[in-house]
Amino acid sequence: MSIHVDFETRSALNLKNTGIHRYARHDSTSVLCLAFSLDSGENVEVWRAGDPPPEKLFAAISAGKTINAHNSMFEELIWQHICVERMGWPSCSTWRCTMRMCAYAGLPLSLEKAAEWLELEVEKDRSGKAMMTKMAKASNAKDDTEEKWQRLMEYCAMDVRVEAEIHKALSKVNSINRVEAFEEDMVVVDRAINDRGVPIDRETCQNIVRVLDVEKKRLNQELRELTDGQVKSGQQVAVLIDWLNTKNLPVADCKKETIKASLAVVQDPDVRRALEIRQATSQGSTSKIKKMLEGIESDGRTRGVFQHYGASQTGRWAGRRIQLQNLPRLTTNDIMLDVAVQAFKNVDPTMLEIIFGDCITGAKQMIRPLVKSDRGLVVADYAQIELRVAAWLAGEKRLLDIFANDDDAYIGMAGKIFEKPPAEVNKSERFVGKVVMLGCQYQMGAKRFKETLEQFGVKGTDEELQALADKSVPAFRELHPNIKRLWSKLSDAAVQAFRDNKKMRVGRLTFLRPPGTDRLLMILPSGRPLHYWFVKCEDGEYGPSLTHKAIRQNKIVRAGLYGGRWLENAAQAVSRDLLKHALVKLDGLGQEVIGHVHDEVLVEGGDRELVEKTMTRDLPDWAAGLPVKVEAFNCERYTK
Numbered sequence: 001m002s003i004h005v006d007f008e009t010r011s012a013l014n015l016k017n018t019g020i021h022r023y024a025r026h027d028s029t030s031v032l033c034l035a036f037s038l039d040s041g042e043n044v045e046v047w048r049a050g051d052p053p054p055e056k057l058f059a060a061i062s063a064g065k066t067i068n069a070h071n072s073m074f075e076e077l078i079w080q081h082i083c084v085e086r087m088g089w090p091s092c093s094t095w096r097c098t099m100r101m102c103a104y105a106g107l108p109l110s111l112e113k114a115a116e117w118l119e120l121e122v123e124k125d126r127s128g129k130a131m132m133t134k135m136a137k138a139s140n141a142k143d144d145t146e147e148k149w150q151r152l153m154e155y156c157a158m159d160v161r162v163e164a165e166i167h168k169a170l171s172k173v174n175s176i177n178r179v180e181a182f183e184e185d186m187v188v189v190d191r192a193i194n195d196r197g198v199p200i201d202r203e204t205c206q207n208i209v210r211v212l213d214v215e216k217k218r219l220n221q222e223l224r225e226l227t228d229g230q231v232k233s234g235q236q237v238a239v240l241i242d243w244l245n246t247k248n249l250p251v252a253d254c255k256k257e258t259i260k261a262s263l264a265v266v267q268d269p270d271v272r273r274a275l276e277i278r279q280a281t282s283q284g285s286t287s288k289i290k291k292m293l294e295g296i297e298s299d300g301r302t303r304g305v306f307q308h309y310g311a312s313q314t315g316r317w318a319g320r321r322i323q324l325q326n327l328p329r330l331t332t333n334d335i336m337l338d339v340a341v342q343a344f345k346n347v348d349p350t351m352l353e354i355i356f357g358d359c360i361t362g363a364k365q366m367i368r369p370l371v372k373s374d375r376g377l378v379v380a381d382y383a384q385i386e387l388r389v390a391a392w393l394a395g396e397k398r399l400l401d402i403f404a405n406d407d408d409a410y411i412g413m414a415g416k417i418f419e420k421p422p423a424e425v426n427k428s429e430r431f432v433g434k435v436v437m438l439g440c441q442y443q444m445g446a447k448r449f450k451e452t453l454e455q456f457g458v459k460g461t462d463e464e465l466q467a468l469a470d471k472s473v474p475a476f477r478e479l480h481p482n483i484k485r486l487w488s489k490l491s492d493a494a495v496q497a498f499r500d501n502k503k504m505r506v507g508r509l510t511f512l513r514p515p516g517t518d519r520l521l522m523i524l525p526s527g528r529p530l531h532y533w534f535v536k537c538e539d540g541e542y543g544p545s546l547t548h549k550a551i552r553q554n555k556i557v558r559a560g561l562y563g564g565r566w567l568e569n570a571a572q573a574v575s576r577d578l579l580k581h582a583l584v585k586l587d588g589l590g591q592e593v594i595g596h597v598h599d600e601v602l603v604e605g606g607d608r609e610l611v612e613k614t615m616t617r618d619l620p621d622w623a624a625g626l627p628v629k630v631e632a633f634n635c636e637r638y639t640k
Contacts, residue, residue: 002167003060004068004098005036006159007078008152012138017294019321021197021303024077028138031082035156041164046153053089061092070111070163072097073191073304098163100187101170103309104179106531108551111162117533117549117556120165128155175514175521175529182528183309186580189587190308197301198324198594199604201372201637205293207344208363208370212289214347215359216281223277226270234281240274247271254278280360288322288367295321306595312551313530314573315580317596324597327368330639332356337369337637371595371638375605378591379640380615380632382578382599384409389571389578390441392626393508394486398479403627410434416475417468432458432468440476441571443487443564449473487563494520494566495544499537509570520548522570525622526577530569532561575599578623582615589614600640608632 012028023029034047036057047054061067069075072095083089102114115122132155134140135148170176220233231240237254244251249271251258259279266272295302302322310318319325332340336355340362343351349359356362371377387409391399402409414425414433425433432453439452450469453460460468477484486506493504497511498520504511510523518536521529534549536558550559579599586593586603591611595602603611612632619628 001039002068002164002171003036003038003057003065004041004160004164004167005034005057005075006069006156006163007034007075008032008132008136008156009078009082010136010138010141014294015136017291017321019295019302019304020074020077021195022295022297024074024081025297029078029082031078031087032135033153033156035153035160037160037164040168041161044157044160046157048149048153053087058090061090064094066094066096067092068096068098068163068167070097070159070166071099073194098167098170100183100309101176101180102166103312103315104183104531105170105173105176106312106533107170108554108556109307109310109312111159111166113551113554113556114166115162118166118169120162120169122158122161122165128152128158131155173514175531179315179528182526183580185584187308189584189593190306192587193583193593193595194304194306196592196594196604197297197299197303198305198371198602199301199373200292200296201341201370202293202296202300204341204344204366204372205289205296205370207341207347208289208366209293211344211347211349211352211359212286212363215349219277219281223274226274226277231274234278240278244271244274254282280358286360286363289363289370291322292367292370311572314569314576315528315530316572316576316598322367324371324595327597328364330365330368332365334635334639337639340366341369369637369639371602372636373594373604374636377594377635377638378601378603378606378608378611378632379635379638380601380603380608380611380630381640382575382615383629383631385575385578385599385628386571387437387441388627388629389574390483390567391480393567393570393574394480394482395507396480396482400627403629406629410437413437413476413479416479417472431456432472436472436476440473441480441483442568443562444473446470446473483567486567489563490566490570491545491561491563494522494546494561495537498535498546499544509566520546522566524570524573524577526574526620527622528573528577530573535561578619578626578628581620581623582618585614585618586611602638608634 010030010032011023011026013023013026015023030049032049034054035044036054037044038056038060076095079092084091099109102109107114107117128151131148131151135144135152223234224232227243230243240254241251247268249262249266251262259275263272263275266275292302297303305320305322305324307318307320309315317325332355340352340355343355352359352362356365388403391403399409402412410430410433411422411425413436414429415422417432417436418425418429435453435456435458439449444452446469449472450465453465453469458465489506490509493506494511496502497504498513501513501515508525512521512523513519514521518534520532520535523529532548536547537544538547546561547558548561550557552559579596582601583593583596589610591606592604593601594604601611601615612630615630616628619626
């Protein structure tokens, strides 16, 4: 029998903005109730604040039983910082996370979506969620009624039942247990990284927020004058759309893509300026700075910003709150960076315009350097790792030789496209070569590749970019025939493994359909399986093809599985396993890892040579022959 728990809490803080660590330690945070089951969800009891302690649960803890929770880090921290430290409850050190099990299985991470995915008979109480959210705010305590309390406890109890059913369903799947065993050491290291936290330059953070407030007020005032008072701020989307329509610019929304497309064609200078102001005042990435401030604890660090196995299809990490996995690239040098810090401190928009073009663009570019440590940082990056993994999986000798000789694969690709010897390829042409290599390795066609060129800011008319795409895609496939062949091999092997219930091996990858299921596994060189659920084999335009249930933009959809997608999942997952191996090794060597961004590692007060050596030479046995290159440097502020 498994034990399951779920807390409902109340605080003056916003959990989404502050993060679990600060929330759990804050004086205003308290426990409202705790639902628990000692028998796999068959019977659920609810302890309410003010009731006698739940002695049955304490007895199970004293017996060394494992406690299960969905997103267990929350329950662990609440238990420790509130229940143990304030209420005198016994410590509990053995936890298991059903959300992590969902991730290992390739399921959605939320309790509600996971239950929907598995088509469980019990479902999360959706109607109770809004009421729970209101009661969680300390400012709403005055509105408590006994009816609300009873509803809250029912909601909490239902969460335990759903969680227990998910645990029952997934515990039976052997391949999930294999992933859990593979990840056991990483769970410990991941917790240490999240508990250690990321050091943030609080003062500069505050200065940037101050400058942004001043700049947005100025821009909104300009917008009011421009529209004769009709549009009072860039956030008044509906009003702005109406105004734009009166100016002969019929737009349906003010999304980033719409604004960008409109700016490319609009002639009216007032309309253009209104669009620019909307673009500037709606840049979501600058909101990360305020989230950084809300999440900073008394020691100047923000914690819990890395989600282990957040990308559940491949196992890669995901960012939480300030999204360190998705940061703008800094385009200035270290000297000008110091000048920028001073300019934000002095509220000097003129200097910021000189450095960045405008204050808001400057604020976006400063997000990365706000990660700062007086002990210094070592930043170490696996160079071109996905491309190297793809070449290794495909046995693409030409690329492997390039990597072995430390040559530039992007220049070689650019030379092929622009019909130049490598020595004559310029910087912008090399960039095109880079975009080609990164996109086309996963079977991207010319139409999609043209869109990718546009997204990366490659200059040219529609006709010029289409011509470039039409030339680049076949050039990549001609230059890298083994990668092209691998797409077909993977697709054919996956179909045969699923349709004929055969174990199919393609180089270092294996496809396997567990008996009596509609799942398909792709087993990586490390032995870790990737899961594909509710697979169907159908006749497609080019023969039999597979589809599966997938998560796209937090929605459950049916998606196609083809050669390029198989290679993309495999290359990203192998790159991730390499990073996982390095993080565990570095932790064992006493290197204080504070974060990792895709294929890059951040170590505070670290030994650069040791970090570089560990990531380059101390590879796992399964990665023999993988041409790894690591580029590392020291800095005080996080740059790239």
